[in-house]
Amino acid sequence: MSLVSRDPILLTPGPLTTSLSTKTAMLRDWGSWDASFNAITAEVRKQLLDIANAHENHVCVPMQGSGTFSIEAAVNTLLPRDGHMLVLINGAYGKRMAKLVQMMGRKVSVFETPEDIPTTAADVERLLSGDRSITHVGLIHCETSTGILNPLAEIADIVARHRRSLIIDAMSSFGALAVDAAKVPFDALIAASGKCIEGPPGMGFVLVRKSVLEKAAGNSTSLSLDLYDQWSYMEKTTQWRFTPPTHIVAAFHQALMQFVAEGGQPARLARYQKNYEALMTGMDELGLKSFLDPKIQAPIIVTIHAPDSGNYEFKRFYNQVRDKGFVLYPGKLTQAETFRVGCIGAIGADEMRQAVHAIADALREMGITTKGTREKRLASELAVNTA
Numbered sequence: 001m002s003l004v005s006r007d008p009i010l011l012t013p014g015p016l017t018t019s020l021s022t023k024t025a026m027l028r029d030w031g032s033w034d035a036s037f038n039a040i041t042a043e044v045r046k047q048l049l050d051i052a053n054a055h056e057n058h059v060c061v062p063m064q065g066s067g068t069f070s071i072e073a074a075v076n077t078l079l080p081r082d083g084h085m086l087v088l089i090n091g092a093y094g095k096r097m098a099k100l101v102q103m104m105g106r107k108v109s110v111f112e113t114p115e116d117i118p119t120t121a122a123d124v125e126r127l128l129s130g131d132r133s134i135t136h137v138g139l140i141h142c143e144t145s146t147g148i149l150n151p152l153a154e155i156a157d158i159v160a161r162h163r164r165s166l167i168i169d170a171m172s173s174f175g176a177l178a179v180d181a182a183k184v185p186f187d188a189l190i191a192a193s194g195k196c197i198e199g200p201p202g203m204g205f206v207l208v209r210k211s212v213l214e215k216a217a218g219n220s221t222s223l224s225l226d227l228y229d230q231w232s233y234m235e236k237t238t239q240w241r242f243t244p245p246t247h248i249v250a251a252f253h254q255a256l257m258q259f260v261a262e263g264g265q266p267a268r269l270a271r272y273q274k275n276y277e278a279l280m281t282g283m284d285e286l287g288l289k290s291f292l293d294p295k296i297q298a299p300i301i302v303t304i305h306a307p308d309s310g311n312y313e314f315k316r317f318y319n320q321v322r323d324k325g326f327v328l329y330p331g332k333l334t335q336a337e338t339f340r341v342g343c344i345g346a347i348g349a350d351e352m353r354q355a356v357h358a359i360a361d362a363l364r365e366m367g368i369t370t371k372g373t374r375e376k377r378l379a380s381e382l383a384v385n386t387a
């Protein structure tokens with residue numbers, strides 16, 4: 001174990017490293033009836049609509065729990081009991097969405113592409129033309145199991161042209177990648193506090209088309225995961241329907257203010273892009289390759305092929321890197337040994353370069369020769385020979 005008692009830097013898809021002011025916003029207790037707490041909830045809902053330019057046709061409904069709770073609430077509330085949802089899958093989160101639709105007893109069809117192949121608008125066009133019974137389409141914007149980006153705007157266009165309803169899991173992209181509700185038609189977009197807005201984990205939210213939500217009373221088969229009831233209660237009382245995650249809401253509000261102060265989504269994306277580039281420069285120097293083609297890679301989380309060495313073992317590698325202050329994430333692929341590195345959270349390119357050093361040192365300690373060490377050795381041999 002490291003002797004350093006600092007918090008490690010989390011290079012994961014969430015929970016993420018948060019800023020000190022976000023953490024300190026959690027040091028106060030709030031009553032759920034307190035008008036000042038309910039004003040914070042109202043402000044958070046407004047700030048989230050701002051990010052997607054969604055004030056005109058959408059409302060924001062926050063929900064207790066991790067991100068999946070909000071997906072489940074959105075689907076259970078918006079998909080009528082006789083609805084039929086098509087889920088577009090290229091990773092674990094797509095599979096999870098299909099599973100929760102099936103478990104709530106609604107009809108689900110899936111379209112699955114390999115983990116390194118985005119779903120295309122042409123696929124969706126063909127699928128919707130071929131099956132008129134499909135009422136809803138579920139799409140994962142950035143599929144965090146690899147970091148692959150699916151073409152949201154193109155798919156949203158097709159779904160709208162076919163007059164079906166689009167439900168987007170934008171969990172790992174919201175705040176970092178632009179989504180403009182005035183240009184990209186959707187009925188629901190779901191994300192959570194502990195991802196690119198850099199709040200603590202514990203609440204999710206759904207940006208949902210108001211005219212659709214208004215007609216969704218009674219659809220949900222779940223008491224707590226009923227987006228309509230959550231919304232109508234909040235509209236009536238300004239309060240959360242059940243116990244709110246008060247500290248999380250307050251810290252999320254603080255994180256949203258920092259998001260705005262930083263320059264909003266374009267600035268957030270620019271910082272993550274620099275983190276991504278610092279990471280890839282470092283991986284390149286070590287001779288480690290990313291799994292995805294850079295053209296379909298979002299600068300959010302990167303899947304990297306493990307070094308081709310008998311000495312490599314993820315658990316040991318993870319522990320070595322963690323002891324140097326950085327938390328990595330295991331790969332989620334069945335076909336190849338990989339690990340993942342998140343580019344998101346309250347970190348910059350300097351931290352990413354330090355992480356690269358930690359990775360290089362860990363590999364060296366494990367007796368794994370990397371391209372960098374080979375090159376250094378060659379260079380020093382050359383220097384000796386010419387001396």
Ligand SMILES: *Cc1c(COP(=O)(O)O)cnc(C)c1O
Binds near residue numbers: 013
């Ligand atoms: C993080 C994430 C979720 C939600 O996962 P939870 O563990 O429930 O927070 C859903 N979809 C995607 C794409 C994610 O990255």
